[in-house]
Amino acid sequence: MSTTDSRHAAAVRPHPLLAIAAGAVILSAAMGARQTFGLFIGPFSFDRGMPVTLIAFAIALHNLVWGFAQPFxxxxxxxxxxxxxxxxxxxxFAAGLALAAVAPNGFALVIGMGVLxxxxxxxxxxxxxxxxxxxDAGADRRSMAMGLASAGGSAGQVLMVPFAQIVREWGGxxxxxxxLAFLMLLAAPFGLMLSRGRDVGASHAPSGGGRAAPSLRDALAQAAAHRGYRLLTLGFFTCGFQLAFIATHLPGYLFLCHMPMGLGATALALIGLFNMAGSWACGWLGGRYPQQRVLGWLYVVRGVTIGAFFLLPKSTLSVVVFAALMGLTWLGTVPLTSGLVAKVFGMRHLxxxxxxxxxSHQLGSFLGAWLGGYVFDVTGSYSLIWGATAVAGLVAALLxxxxxxTAAGEAGDLAGAVSAR
Incomplete structure (x- = not known):
C-alpha cells in the first residue's frame, strides 16, 4: 500500500474504541430486540388465536433467513x-417488527417476524x-475488541427485555x-462509525506473512478444504440450537413449572447481564489461549448447566443460577469463532x-426454536428437547x-490441517 493509500485508509478508520462503542449500540438494538420474541408467544397465542407451533415457526424462520442472508x-x-x-x-428489521405488530394472521406474522x-x-x-x-484492532487485540463489542451489545438484552415487557403490559x-422498531431505527446512524472493509482489509493475509490476500473464490475453496473450519462450522450448529431454544421457550417452560409470573423475562434479562461479563471474558481468554480450546470448555460448561437445570427441582434460585451460568457462556462463542476464522483466513473475506x-449456527437456531414448539404441541412437554440440548453441548465440545x-495456505495450502493437536 502506498503512502497516499495508507493515509486514506487511516482517514476512513475510526478510533478502535469508537468502533467498539458503535458496534455495541448496533448489536444492543438488534440482539436485544430479537431476544424479546419469547415474550410474545403467549399473547399471540391467547389474544390472536395463533397456534404455538406457528408462532414458534415464525421465530425460527427469522433464524434460518438470517443464516442464509448472512454470507451475502x-x-x-x-x-x-x-x-x-x-x-x-x-x-x-424495523419494518418486520411493525408488520408483526399489526399482523392479522399467521402469514403476515411469518413474513414480518420471520423473513424481514x-x-x-x-x-x-x-x-x-x-x-x-x-x-480496527490489531491481531493481538482482535479477540478482545470483538469480545468488548459483544459484551456491550448484551446491554440491549438486559434493557430491552424488561422494556418490552413493561410496554406490553402498559400498551399491548x-x-x-x-x-422496538423505533429503537432499531435509532441505531442505524451508528453504522457510519464503523470502518469501510475494502479500505482496511485488503492487505491482511491469513498468516500475516505479507502474502497477498486470496480472491473470494480461493478463500471459499480454502475454507471448504480446511478441516478445522469444517469442525468449527459443525460445532456452531449446537450454539444456535441451544440459544434459540432457551430464548424462545424458557418463559413458557417456567410457566408450565408454575414459577412466578414475569420470571421468564427476568431470566432472559439476567442472561444478557451475565453475557456482558462472559463475552468480555471469552474475548480475553481467546487472546491468551487457543480459541478452539476455550470454545470446547465453554460448550462443556453449557451442556452440564443445561442438563443440571433440567434434572434438578425448579425454584427461583435455580432459575437465577441457570440464567447466570448460561449468560456467562451465551454469546462468548461469537468473538471466539470469528477470531478463529480471522486467524486462519485473515481479514479480507472475514x-x-x-x-x-x-x-450452520442459524440452521441450529431454526431447529431449536421450531422443534421446541413442535415437540411441545405433540407431547405436551419440553423434556425431549431439554435432553437433546444438553447432549449437543458435549458433542460440540468434542468437535x-x-x-x-493452522492458517490457510500453510501446511499444504488447500489440503488444510487434518489432525487434532
Whole structure:
C-alpha cells in the first residue's frame, strides 16, 4: 500500500474504541430486540388465536433467513463497507417488527417476524458489525475488541427485555413491537462509525506473512478444504440450537413449572447481564489461549448447566443460577469463532467466511426454536428437547477440541490441517 493509500485508509478508520462503542449500540438494538420474541408467544397465542407451533415457526424462520442472508450481508460489507449495510438492515428489521405488530394472521406474522427480521438482523449483527470492529484492532487485540463489542451489545438484552415487557403490559403487544422498531431505527446512524472493509482489509493475509490476500473464490475453496473450519462450522450448529431454544421457550417452560409470573423475562434479562461479563471474558481468554480450546470448555460448561437445570427441582434460585451460568457462556462463542476464522483466513473475506460458518449456527437456531414448539404441541412437554440440548453441548465440545488452527495456505495450502493437536 502506498503512502497516499495508507493515509486514506487511516482517514476512513475510526478510533478502535469508537468502533467498539458503535458496534455495541448496533448489536444492543438488534440482539436485544430479537431476544424479546419469547415474550410474545403467549399473547399471540391467547389474544390472536395463533397456534404455538406457528408462532414458534415464525421465530425460527427469522433464524434460518438470517443464516442464509448472512454470507451475502458479510460480502456486501466486505465490498461496500458496513454503513449502508447496517442502514438497510435496520430499516428492514424495523419494518418486520411493525408488520408483526399489526399482523392479522399467521402469514403476515411469518413474513414480518420471520423473513424481514431475518434479513434485517443479518445486516446488523455479528457478521457485519464484529467484522468491522475486528478490522480496527490489531491481531493481538482482535479477540478482545470483538469480545468488548459483544459484551456491550448484551446491554440491549438486559434493557430491552424488561422494556418490552413493561410496554406490553402498559400498551399491548402492538405498542411493544412498534417501540422496538423505533429503537432499531435509532441505531442505524451508528453504522457510519464503523470502518469501510475494502479500505482496511485488503492487505491482511491469513498468516500475516505479507502474502497477498486470496480472491473470494480461493478463500471459499480454502475454507471448504480446511478441516478445522469444517469442525468449527459443525460445532456452531449446537450454539444456535441451544440459544434459540432457551430464548424462545424458557418463559413458557417456567410457566408450565408454575414459577412466578414475569420470571421468564427476568431470566432472559439476567442472561444478557451475565453475557456482558462472559463475552468480555471469552474475548480475553481467546487472546491468551487457543480459541478452539476455550470454545470446547465453554460448550462443556453449557451442556452440564443445561442438563443440571433440567434434572434438578425448579425454584427461583435455580432459575437465577441457570440464567447466570448460561449468560456467562451465551454469546462468548461469537468473538471466539470469528477470531478463529480471522486467524486462519485473515481479514479480507472475514465477513463472507464467518457468514458461511454462521449459516450452520442459524440452521441450529431454526431447529431449536421450531422443534421446541413442535415437540411441545405433540407431547405436551419440553423434556425431549431439554435432553437433546444438553447432549449437543458435549458433542460440540468434542468437535472443538479436535480443531487445528493452522492458517490457510500453510501446511499444504488447500489440503488444510487434518489432525487434532
Amino acid at each position: 450481508a458479510g460480502a456486501a460489507a466486505d465490498r461496500h463497507g458496513p454503513a449502508p449495510v447496517v442502514a438497510f438492515g435496520a430499516a428492514t 427480521v431475518g434479513i434485517g438482523i443479518s445486516c446488523t449483527s455479528f457478521g457485519v458489525v464484529l467484522t468491522a470492529v475486528g478490522r 403487544v402492538s405498542m411493544s413491537l412498534f417501540a 465477513g463472507t467466511l464467518f457468514g458461511v460458518c454462521f449459516l 472443538h477440541f479436535a480443531i487445528d488452527d
